Amino acid sequence: xEMVNIKINGEAxxxxxxxxxxxxxxxxxxxxxxxCYLKGVNEIGACRMCLVEVKGARGLxxxxxxxxxxxxxxxxxxxxxxxxxxxxLELTLSNHERKCLxxxxxxNCELQRLADELNVTDIAFEGEIxxxxxxxxxxxxxxxxxxxxxxxxxxxTCKKIQTVGVIDAQGRGFATKIGCTFDKxxxxxxxxxxxxxxxxxxxxxxxxxxxxKAVWAALAxxxxxxxxxxxxxxxxxxxxxxxxPIGTRVTGxxxxxxxxxxxxxxxxxxxxxxLTIMEEGTELIGRxxxxxxxxxxxxxxxxxxxxxxxxxxxxxxxxSTAKSPHEMYGAIIKSYYAEKEGxxxxxxxxxxxxxxxxxxxxxxxxxxxxxxxxxxxxxxxTRELAKMIKExxxxxxxxxxxxxxxxxxxAATGAGVIFGATGGVMEAALRTVSEVLTGKSCDEIxxxxxxxxxxxxxxxxxxxxxxxxxxxxxxxxxxxxxxEKVRSGEADYxxxxxxxxxxxxxxxxxQPIQSAKVKAEIDLKAARAKAIxxxxxxxxxxxxxxxxxxxxxxxxxxGEPCGHKSHKLLHTHYVKRDKY
Amino acid sequence: xxxxxxxxxxETKEQAQKLIEVIEKHKNENGALIPVLHEAQEIYGYLPxxxxxKIAEGLGVTMAEIYGxxxxxxxxxxxxxxxxxxxxxxxxxxxVKGSGNxxxxxxxxxxxxxxxxxxxxxxxxxxxxxxGACGLAPVMTVNDDVYGRLVPEDxxxxxxxxx
Numbered sequence: 023x024e025m026v027n028i029k030i031n032g033e034a035x036x037x038x039x040x041x042x043x044x045x046x047x048x049x050x051x052x053x054x055x056x057x058c059y060l061k062g063v064n065e066i067g068a069c070r071m072c073l074v075e076v077k078g079a080r081g082l083x084x085x086x087x088x089x090x091x092x093x094x095x096x097x098x099x100x101x102x103x104x105x106x107x108x109x110x111l112e113l114t115l116s117n118h119e120r121k122c123l124x125x126x127x128x129x130n131c132e133l134q135r136l137a138d139e140l141n142v143t144d145i146a147f148e149g150e151i152x153x154x155x156x157x158x159x160x161x162x163x164x165x166x167x168x169x170x171x172x173x174x175x176x177x178x179t180c181k182k183i184q185t186v187g188v189i190d191a192q193g194r195g196f197a198t199k200i201g202c203t204f205d206k207x208x209x210x211x212x213x214x215x216x217x218x219x220x221x222x223x224x225x226x227x228x229x230x231x232x233x234x235k236a237v238w239a240a241l242a243x244x245x246x247x248x249x250x251x252x253x254x255x256x257x258x259x260x261x262x263x264x265x266x267p268i269g270t271r272v273t274g275x276x277x278x279x280x281x282x283x284x285x286x287x288x289x290x291x292x293x294x295x296x297l298t299i300m301e302e303g304t305e306l307i308g309r310x311x312x313x314x315x316x317x318x319x320x321x322x323x324x325x326x327x328x329x330x331x332x333x334x335x336x337x338x339x340x341x342s343t344a345k346s347p348h349e350m351y352g353a354i355i356k357s358y359y360a361e362k363e364g365x366x367x368x369x370x371x372x373x374x375x376x377x378x379x380x381x382x383x384x385x386x387x388x389x390x391x392x393x394x395x396x397x398x399x400x401x402x403x404t405r406e407l408a409k410m411i412k413e414x415x416x417x418x419x420x421x422x423x424x425x426x427x428x429x430x431x432x433a434a435t436g437a438g439v440i441f442g443a444t445g446g447v448m449e450a451a452l453r454t455v456s457e458v459l460t461g462k463s464c465d466e467i468x469x470x471x472x473x474x475x476x477x478x479x480x481x482x483x484x485x486x487x488x489x490x491x492x493x494x495x496x497x498x499x500x501x502x503x504x505x506e507k508v509r510s511g512e513a514d515y516x517x518x519x520x521x522x523x524x525x526x527x528x529x530x531x532x533q534p535i536q537s538a539k540v541k542a543e544i545d546l547k548a549a550r551a552k553a554i555x556x557x558x559x560x561x562x563x564x565x566x567x568x569x570x571x572x573x574x575x576x577x578x579x580x581g582e583p584c585g586h587k588s589h590k591l592l593h594t595h596y597v598k599r600d601k602y
Numbered sequence: 603x604x605x606x607x608x609x610x611x612x613e614t615k616e617q618a619q620k621l622i623e624v625i626e627k628h629k630n631e632n633g634a635l636i637p638v639l640h641e642a643q644e645i646y647g648y649l650p651x652x653x654x655x656k657i658a659e660g661l662g663v664t665m666a667e668i669y670g671x672x673x674x675x676x677x678x679x680x681x682x683x684x685x686x687x688x689x690x691x692x693x694x695x696x697x698v699k700g701s702g703n704x705x706x707x708x709x710x711x712x713x714x715x716x717x718x719x720x721x722x723x724x725x726x727x728x729x730x731x732x733x734g735a736c737g738l739a740p741v742m743t744v745n746d747d748v749y750g751r752l753v754p755e756d757x758x759x760x761x762x763x764x765x
Contacts, residue, residue: 187664192673203665204651204680209664602655602665 027236028094043085043096044072048542050226054098055107055136057114057224058173059086061542063183064222069173070110071136074098082106108140117196118146119168119227127225127277132224132537133171144248154199159207161386162215162231162379165189167199170227174536176200176219183524184498186329188213200227212332212601213500216325216522217379217403217531228534230379232401234410240371241284242398248371250285252276252349254292255442255527256404256555260501262534263408264418269549271557274423278373279411281424284319290426293372294440296448296566297575298322299437301592302344302447303454303566304583306517310459310488315339317493317515322346324384325522325531327596329498334505344592345397347441348374348381349390352397353591356479358392359581362429367538371399375407377442377530378520392591403532428489436557436564443551444496445472445479445527452483452492460486467564473555475525475547478504480515491515497524530553611652611765620645621653625660639678648679684719685725686764687741693732700753701740705729707754708742711761724764734751 023038030043030050037046047054058069068083074085077095082103085096113136113561122128141207151233154167173192177200181187189213192201202211219460220228240248261270280288319343321327330337344352352374356367374381378401382391384397402410411418426434437453440446451470456464471481472492477500493515495504501520506562507513523530536546563569580587625639628634638661642653643731654668660707672678690696690705705727712725719726735741738750742760 181664181667188666190664190666190670193672196673201666201669203654203669271737274654 026090026092026094028090028092028096029114030096031098033452037090041090043074043076043083043088043090043094047074047085047096047098051577053505054085054539055140057132057136057171058175059493060175060222060538062172064175066174066178069171070113071107073106073110075100075103078357078462082323108142111142111240112145113138113147115145116149117151118171119151124445125169126229127223127226127535130535130537132499132539133225135537141495142522150196152199155210157506159209160213160215160231160383161209162211163208163217163220164229164231165200165208166227166229167201168227170200171225171227172198172200173224174200175222175224176228179218179222180249180375182499184214184216184218184522185499185502186212186214186216189219209304211598214328214332214522215380215383216424216498217532220379220531221529221533221535223535226539230403230406231382232406233382233402234406235270237373237402237410238503240373241448241482242370245369246282246363246371247363247369248373249287249288249355250280250373250375251289251291251294251348252280252375252525253348253377253406253442254295254439254446254554254557255530255533255550256375256407257441258528258550258557259377259533260408261418262536264382264411266419268536268540268544268546271553272418273557274425275418275421276407277426278421278424279416279418282416282421283410283414285373287427288303289351289355289430290434290438291351292434292441293352293430293569293571294347295441295447296435296569296572297350297354297436297469297592298344298347298441298447299450299454299541299566300572300576300583301350302342302587303451303458305342305344305589306451306455307458308584310490310516312596317513318342318516319517320519321594322441322447323520323522323527324378325380326498326501326520328380328383328599329501329522331596331599332601333502334432334509337505337508338596338598340508340597345390345392345592346381346384347438348376348401349384349392350592351395352399353392354575356393356395356397357591358431358575367393367395368396372397374398374401376401377396377404377533378523379531381532386593389594405532405534408534429574434561435569436559436561437566438569439557439561440554442478442527443464443473443554444475444495444521444547445519446526446554447467447521448472448492448494448517450566451517451519451529452485453488454567456485457485457565459488469473472519473551475545475551477524490517492517492519494519496521496526498522500524502513525551542569610688613646613652615715616647621656622660625657629701631660635663635668639668639672643678650680650682678680679717681717682719682723682726686725686744687728688725689728689730689733689737691731691733691739691741691743692729693736695736696733696740699739701742703754704742704752704757708759708761711757725761 025036026039035050055071057071067087073082075097097238136509157165257273261272319340352372360367382401390397428591437450472494479494495501716729741750
């Protein structure tokens with residue numbers, strides 16, 4: 023790209039010709055406030071927070087969409103600019119429900135931060151304030167338009183990135199609001215509950231449906247044996263809620279915190295990820311040997327499963343019938359573990375801590391009751407767990423490390439851990455399937471071709487005399503593109519991994535929320551995934567089938583993978599859902 | 603604005619066929635949505651959810667986006683119009699002469715709100731901009747009939763004529 027020379031606040035800099043003023047300023051270390059801007063997702067210049075003066079331009083311009091050109095002179099800190107930005111912010115605030123103290127985004131709100139940083143001390147504009155009903159019908163996501171500032175980051179995320187598009191702007195002028203068609207609840211649409219809208223929202227207009235109250239109540243109930251499990255992605259992000267750097271691993275502190283919260287047992291969903299690999303891997307081997315339906319597609323991501331049910335019902339037979347790991351774990355806890363410990367499964371309350379909002383929806387699916395009881399009773403997001411830790415007054419950063427509980431937890435495998443990043447399920451499956459098919463132990467177990475943040479990854483893996491064609495997609499827009507190719511017969515894969523969220527679970531809709539500014543500088547997907555792969559490398563066992571507790575579970579209880587008991591407890595089916 | 607009336611959607615084979623043709627005609631154009639919505643409203647008289655679904659499917663546009671466009675422009679309606687379309691002028695002259703009270707009286711009498719239609723499909727109410735009959739303010743229309751210099755007490759008698 024050709025470079026252009028511009029001046030910002032009198033300072034000469036050289037930037038690529040396709041930069042916006044905002045990008046150029048950030049490169050020069052000059053901060054310009056933004057609200058509606060979300061890099062690569064929502065670049066529409068709607069909120070007017072980023073106004074700057076450009077010499078010769080008529081009026082102030084929006085830095086987030088205004089391209090640089092040779093000789094341009096920009097001023098980001100003039101009297102005119104400061105007054106304009108402050109007025110814009112005050113106008114936005116004048117129609118915003120300013121109940122910050124009781125807002126789910128208190129202290130992590132981009133609007134609140136700007137009000138502080140721009141020294142807003144009074145809002146001169148008094149007038150009508152929009153009143154909206156809160157939509158809390160969905161088991162996963164709550165929408166509160168009273169907090170909405172119409173930045174449209176949620177719309178762009180839902181429509182452009184996920185190609186779901188269940189929310190959009192409606193009405194006009196002062197009556198403009200974000201909503202679903204015909205004012206329906208999210209719950210009555212083809213929303214997949216991925217929660218990426220929550221991660222995109224700068225304020226408290228979108229948040230997860232609360233499960234902390236139900237979990238506190240279970241913990242206080244002496245008749246309940248309360249078991250918690252945590253997904254791999256939680257441990258590489260939870261620390262952010264306590265001010266720790268992005269990508270910090272807090273596995274040990276998290277286990278200690280959960281014990282201090284009063285859970286009777288603290289288990290690691292990694293174990294169930296290994297179990298998933300045993301079941302799903304065996305299913306894949308079965309399809310390869312007996313000529314089953316191809317491509318086989320992973321089913322761990324409940325947002326993806328719901329998306330498939332709405333948009334690709336013709337491919338439902340391609341989905342692996344394996345339940346997602348935490349659901350498998352719930353079924354095992356309420357059967358094998360209950361039997362072993364002599365506890366009536368009706369008295370067991372299983373809590374899953376997940377990086378995901380769709381898991382809340384998933385846990386309520388009628389099919390997921392392997393023992394007759396719901397496999398999982400409550401799902402907390404990573405953010406909700408952080409809130410509970412704070413509420414319990416635990417000083418998280420100073421907590422000592424501890425391990426997970428027996429009989430399952432002691433030995434997590436690297437294969438289970440990498441489920442948290444895009445490509446991880448594929449890699450974990452390949453580590454096991456290749457050894458089972460060839461009967462030989464492999465040392466080369468890092469399948470780098472399926473790692474990384476590229477939207478669609480493809481590879482051909484040679485196992486024995488078989489060329490296994492695999493593909494990995496993350497983000498539903500990428501999934502849709504890949505599946506269109508499968509549908510048209512253009513692609514002939516054996517095995518596909520799909521994760522609903524861009525980046526996989528590490529950047530799931532239930533993870534700690536970072537501001538647009540942080541996300542413009544740091545790729546959360548890569549930073550958190552790095553921590554996942556570091557954890558993988560740190561573990562002595564890195565293949566699911568070598569987990570001694572998995573072997574024990576099959577020997578003592580399940581028999582064989584995809585056997586009779588497995589089918590009852592660990593496998594499920596899917597339903598076609600309407601698109602409209 | 604949501605579908606509040608109890609008028610059930612029904613369509614003739616001709617209407618359905620026409621809509622298919624309209625979608626076919628505009629499908630590959632940029633910005634096809636608005637012309638399709640216009641023509642669909644001509645075919646059905648309004649744009650109920652059933653019609654919006656067909657358009658969403660045909661054009662590959664999301665339902666939320668269509669609803670957004672329909673609610674942005676006042677000429678699109680998601681509710682059917684009655685056999686007798688009542689228009690109450692809320693232009694400046696009519697408004698200061700009390701057309702707000704006229705509108706309230708009609709709403710009360712028919713039990714429906716602006717942009718709605720009575721369940722029997724007979725009456726619908728629109729609040730209009732200035733219709734250019736300020737000399738007769740306040741003014742209402744029923745289809746092509748114009749009634750001027752109104753007081754709320756006139757309403758019963760006027761509606762009676764169309765019952």
